[in-house]
Amino acid sequence: MPLGTLDRTPPPFFKQGPSALSKLMVCSALALFLMVADTRFEIAKPVRSAVAGVLYPAQWLAMRPVLAVQAATGYLQDLSSAQAGEAQARARLAELAQRAYQVEQLTLENERLRKLLELRERLSTPSMAAQVLYDAADPYTRKVVVDKGMAHGVQPGSPVTDESGVLGQVTRVHPLVSEVTLVTDRDQATPVLNARSGVRSVVYGDPSGTHGGALELRFMPSDADVQQGDLLTTSGVDGVYPSGLPVARVTKVERRADSAFSRISAQPEALAAGARHIMILQPVAGQMPTRPSDEVAAGRRGAAR
Structure with missing residues (x-):
């Protein structure tokens, strides 16, 4: 066959339509038109609603594992936060309880100090304030150690009081501290006067009382005028305690x-088991005039004759 008779046009299979650039431009224009139309006239809203309704079950099933993981994570986080908050609240509560106890203790100490200062103003006896450091090591005695000693002018035998009454007597003096024997000690004797009847006696520490914190009024006749509730004060005849200081109150006759x-029990007015701030008084014997000698007394008797 001659070559000139051949058909040189490509077969339909290899024929190409519009170019790719033309298709892109047409599709872009159509998409832009649809977006503008949907924005202005919402023409695609019914289609979106229909598609969303059809796809909602699939979305709901697909979100279940995600929501379950989120719920579990939130529960664990909330549990950890709740436990941490509870621990912080407990610690804060303990701190507030401790502060409340400290405030209560400071208030009580301030009240006692005010009463102690008022007692110091009422007393004409020279005195000094001191603080109880600790109890003595001997468990069979009732003694405490205070922070004032020989360097501060404390003398052996000095009476010791708190804001409520007589606490004891200084029995041993060291350079910087002193040892005070409380009125509840079994070997401690304190001359007292019944403020109601004027009967004089001596009270001793009663170790058989509650925690050894009671007093006993010994050698009182059965017909002595002593009643329950009577206030016992210092008589002032021993040369140690000033007169009129509260010592104890009769609790049982x-x-x-x-x-x-009679067997008479009394309860000390002072805080024998819990005093912290005390007042050390100068012994009355140091303030009294010296006793005249026998020669001067004999001369006075001769002059009187």
Whole structure:
């Protein structure tokens, strides 16, 4: 076959339509038109609603694992936060309780100090304030150690009081500290005067009382005028304690037919087991005039004759 008779046009299979650039421009224009139309006239809203309704079950199923993981994570986070908050609240509560106790203790100490200062103003006896450091090591005695000693002018035998009454007596003096024997000690004797009846006696520490913190009024006749509730004060005849300081209050009077003496118990007015701030007084004997000698006394008697 001659070459000139051949058909040189490509077969339909290899024929190409519009170019790719033309298609891109047409599709871009159509998309821009649809976006503008949907924005202005919302023409695609029914289509979106229909598609969303059809796809909602699939979306709901697909979100279940995600929501379950989020719920579990939130529960664990909330549990950890709640536990941490509870721990902080407990710590804060303990701190506030401790502060409340400290405030209560400071208030009580301030009240006692005010009463102690008022007592110091009422007393004409020279005195000095001191603080209890600790109890003595001997468990069979009732003694405390205070922070004032020989360097501060403390003398052996000095009476010791708190804001409520007589606490004891200085029995041993060291350079910087002193040892005070409380009125509740079994070997401590304190001359007292019944403020109601004027009866004089001596009270001793009663180790058989509650925690050893009671007093006993010994050698009182059965017919002595002593009643429950009587206030016992210092008599001032011993040369140690000033007169009129509260010592104890009678709590029990037992008159027995088989004995000539009554069994009388009393409770100390001072805080024998919990005093912290005290007042050390100068012994009354140091303030009294010296006793005249026998020669001067004999001369006075001769002059009187």
